[in-house]
Amino acid sequence: MHRGAVEVTYTDEIVRDAVRTFVWRRGIVGQKGLWAAEVVLIALLIWLPLRGEQGWLFGVVSVIAILPPCLTIAMWVAHHRNTVGKFRRMTSRRADFMFLDEGLEVASELGSARIPWSGVTEIWERPAYWMIFTASNQFMTLPLRTLSADDRDFLRSKVPIAVRQKT
Numbered sequence: 001m002h003r004g005a006v007e008v009t010y011t012d013e014i015v016r017d018a019v020r021t022f023v024w025r026r027g028i029v030g031q032k033g034l035w036a037a038e039v040v041l042i043a044l045l046i047w048l049p050l051r052g053e054q055g056w057l058f059g060v061v062s063v064i065a066i067l068p069p070c071l072t073i074a075m076w077v078a079h080h081r082n083t084v085g086k087f088r089r090m091t092s093r094r095a096d097f098m099f100l101d102e103g104l105e106v107a108s109e110l111g112s113a114r115i116p117w118s119g120v121t122e123i124w125e126r127p128a129y130w131m132i133f134t135a136s137n138q139f140m141t142l143p144l145r146t147l148s149a150d151d152r153d154f155l156r157s158k159v160p161i162a163v164r165q166k167t
Contacts, residue, residue, distance in 0.1 A: 004099040004151045008143040014129045015087045018141045019079045027072040034068050041065040117158045
C-alpha cells in the first residue's frame with residue numbers, strides 16, 4: 001500500500017556533510033580501539049629514539065602507526081568519490097522517494113531501487129537530512145526539506161528504534 005511520495009532535492013552541502021558524518025562516526029568515533037592503539041604507537045615512536053632505538057623496530061612501528069590515518073583517508077576518498085560523484089552526475093539534483101507499507105522506493109535519473117524495511121540496517125537522523133543505511137558502509141541520503149512530519153513519523157514507525165540514531 002502506498003503511504004507517501006515526495007520529491008527531494010539534493011544540495012552540495014548535504015551530500016558533503018553526509019560523507020563527513022559517515023567518516024567521522026564510522027572511521028573515528030566507531031574505531032575507539034584502533035585510535036587507542038594509535039596513541040600507544042605514537043608514544044612508542046617517541047620512546048624508542050629516546051632509548052636509542054633507530055633500527056628495524058622503529059621502522060616497523062612507524063609504518064604501522066601511519067596505517068590508521070591512511071585507512072581513514074582512504075575511507076573518506078572512497079565515499080567522497082562515490083557520493084559526491086553520483087551527485088555531480090545528476091543534472092536535476094532530484095530524486096523521488098515513495099514510502100510503502102513493505103518498504104521504500106527511490107528513483108532518480110541515475111536509477112531506482114526498492115528496499116524492504118528489513119533491508120534498512122540503520123538510520124542516522126541529521127537536522128537537514130537522514131542517512132538510510134542498507135549495509136554498514138552503504139547509505140542513501142534523504143533530504144528533509146520537503147518531507148512532511150507524517151512521512152517522518154511513518155518512516156520511524158517502520159524502522160525499529162534500535163537502528164535509528166539522532167546525530
